[in-house]
Amino acid sequence: MNDMNELALLENYLVVGALLFGIGLVGFFCRRNMIVMFLAVEMMLQGVSVSLVAWGRYHNDWGGQMLVIFILTVAACEAAIALAVILTLFHQSGSLDIAIWQQLREENQRAYVDREVPEELAEPEPQWPKLVPAGVEPEHDQEEITHRTHV
């Protein structure tokens, strides 16, 4: 491993870090699910971590790795707080959609609404096992059938 071209190594890692960061960024912009947005943010952190480790290696210095360790710590804290907040919001709106929370806009601004509604996913009819009629059929809870909280 020591015969590695350190300069090329650094360059490659930086490009990979940039790509990770950029892809995470796109995810953060586009996705409406708050948890997925959060995943995208974590991904951006990963991109930065990759770059930091590469720089540490290049400079033969522990600083990069130390920083990544602290990034990990902070990411853990952030994840905890963010998940708590997301849960609170979910309890208020019943949805993870970020577009519900637009109250910061100016009064005369039109709210962002979905101009095109996505097609309904065709769900296959639930196939229930057919039983031989014996005795009285138990009463089915309609909620249970459609939502199928447990099988």
Next chain:
Amino acid sequence: MSGSMATLLILIPALPLVAAIVTAVFGRGALKAKGHWPVVLALAASFIASLLLLAQVSRQSAAGDAMVGWEATYDLWHWAGIDNAIQTPAHAVAAQDPAGVLPASLPFTIDVTLRADALTAIMLSMVTFISLLVAIYASGYMHGDRGYWRFFSYIGLFVFSMTMLVSVSNFVLLYVFWEAVGLCSYLLIGFWYEKPAAAAAGVKAFLVNRVGDFGFALALFLIWITYGTLNFHDAHGVAGILGQTRLADPELYVGGTVATAICLLLMLGACGKSAQFPLHVWLPDAMEGPTPVSALIHAATMVTAGVYMVTRCTPLFMMSDDAQHAVALIGLITAVIGGVIAMTQTDLKRVLAYSTISQLGYMFLGLGVATLGSITAGMFHLFTHAFFKALLFLGAGSVMHAMGGVIDMRRFGGLRRLMPTTHWTFLFGCLALAGVVPFAGFWSKDAVIAAVYEKAQHEMLFQVLYWGALGTAFLTSVYTFRAFFLTFYGPERVPREAGHHAHESPPAMTVPLVVLAVGALVVGAYFEWTGGFADLLSRTPSLAYATLHPPGAEHAPDTHLLIGAVSTVVALAGLGLAAFLYLGEPAQVLALKHLLWPLYWLSHGKLFFDEIYDLLFVRSLRLLARFCYWLDRFAIDGLVDSIGRAPSSVAAGLRSLQTGMLQFYALAMLWGVVVLIVTLLVWPAVAANWK
């Protein structure tokens, strides 16, 4: 000036002012129905003081030199003063003024100075006398009015202003009190301000007067820059405009176009105040005020302010023949217009109003002829006119009082038995106005016509004026007796509004009528026979100067006799025509009306002056105002508003960035980062490699 004369001069205006203030302060509470007492007493005292002053002035004038005249001034205080207001370099002074009369430095001073001379004394006596009678009359006429005390307060204020107007010795102060009487006129015309017509008439009088006052103000400016002073008398080492220094040396008066301009502008002011063509339109409408006001202000005193002013400024008018002709011509045009319109009016007070306009025209005609005889004749006419016109108006007021406020002659008639005193006194007034021997109007009008006739021997223009004046005398006689016969003769008719009022008026009203009737009979003949009026008036310094340049011949008794005969014939002819038309069959009047329908149409429509002015000035001004409003509303306001709207529109643009969408904020932030990356990282790196 002797002390007693100064005291009198101060007392004459001061007493009415004090009475006005007292009435204004206590009228509502303490005085109530006795609200007329302070003013009546003050006016009586002022009248006595005026008579004393007149006696002193006539004694002093008779003692003095007839060619110089006599005057006395009394400084009260300096109102304003600018030392060294105009400074002329010494060599320029020497070049322009070899005589050395002009000082190198002229101060601008406004002295509150009262003057006593024949003209002032006569005006003061007349004003206070008529005012006193009118005030006594009004105490009966206005009885029970809600604004009783207010009325007498205004009257006091008016007499103060008018007496000050004729006794101040400075153009600026003259202008001030000129405006003050205008203000009183406005207040009294609009006295019944709940009545829309009265309020409108007040505003109209005020606005039309503004036009004249504008000319007057311009005349003052021109006088100041021409003569460097606005004082009448010599003061502070500056020769006053009408002071002895300048009068003694006529070379000190400016001639040419400037003189004409000054005189025409002064004349414009006089036209406004004295209701001369083309500014006469306010006076008939002013009849909306209470009748005593019409008698006092719009017949006898205030409207004569213009005549007084022109008379006072005779030396200035002497410098411009054109101005004299203009004055005479305007006088005649006004006289004819007034006479023609008065012929067909059905409102008794309006007939009298147009007759006032017409008679004022006579006065200006006399002034315009500009010989000593004509000017004194014009002033004499002013003097006698005050008596009989006040009498006629008060008589009309008496009729109106009895008829319950109705003044339309078509609705009443044959009142001679119902109101005998009013009938007889009114007859005296009519005879005087028509100029029948030996009533006052005959002597004064005769004097004016005679003066015109004399001048007509020299100038063609005055031939026209002479015949015009005679024709107007005929018209005067006709319309006067038309009104008289319609009111007092024919079948007795009383309008419904009269109610239990239809009887002779109370003594407070009839006594002034009788006094004035005696005056209308006597004053003309008395002064004509004694010759005292003209003699005394010609001792006024301004007019004494006029005797130094007499363009006309001396008074010729034979022509006077001839004119007297002619005008008597004319007056009697008019009387006869009126009697024939209005004492006889009404069908004759109708026939005449049909025969002369264009004249009737013009006369009845008051020659359509109001309509023409409305078309020319009111409408065009309204158009201009609308344009200005539009300009202000859209152009200027629009500009200001758009400045105000700019930040908010920018803000509106920026506000659209506040979408409330989290991703949008992140994206905007990222675009900032992109810009930073390009400028800080990419551009330097790429640029370094490119070399």
Next chain:
Amino acid sequence: MNDLIAMLAGATLLLAVGLWLMLPRAGATGRSLGTVLVAASLGLFASQLPRMGGWISDGVFFILAGVTLLAAVGTVTFRNPVYSAIWFGLSLLGTAGLFLFQGAQFLGVATVVVYAGAILVTFLFVLMLAQPEGHASYDRLSWGPRLSALTGALLVGLLTLAITSVFQNPVVSDRPAAAFTAPQMADEILADQHMAHLGARLFSTHLVAVEVAGTLLLIALVGTVAIVAQIRKPAGGGQSHE
């Protein structure tokens, strides 16, 4: 230089279009085409990268990087958030591999343990808690996919351009590699007793930071409990009536 810019611009454009095609949209089509385009774009980026040494190390690196990035794209583009989380886990594994490839053994392991083991599982847990049905309409829609994809790709392109052009600069590329001579490197980052060195450095030089980070974790813990404890009050009040 012009070649580089043109190549990077093409790669950026491909990335943007590919990502846009792959992102959840209403009536989305061409996801497989998007995948191909993104892969091609990644290849283009890779073609601009220098080789590091032997083919083994190059191969290992490119496989790890490819897995990481494709998994990241999957995280971003999959409709089902559970799949997104799983793809994110794969991406984390790839990142851990890249860390190991750099010789950062502790970080590689820690990433797997902390992220994939703890954080990601918590995410999934919350996801199951909040979204029992699994198919929400907002998961199948994106906010401004075109603009977002373009912006992200543009950022990547610009950063890559900056990085590569810096490394092509002779001043940088010809610099003597004094800083990373083999003996020194072996003494520090690549030392045999990697963990011992790391721990020694962490608890000496960065001791205060470690303490602060620990306090931060505690505060986050307390804060989380406080926030979640508040949820019950309004909602609970409403439910008690039922």
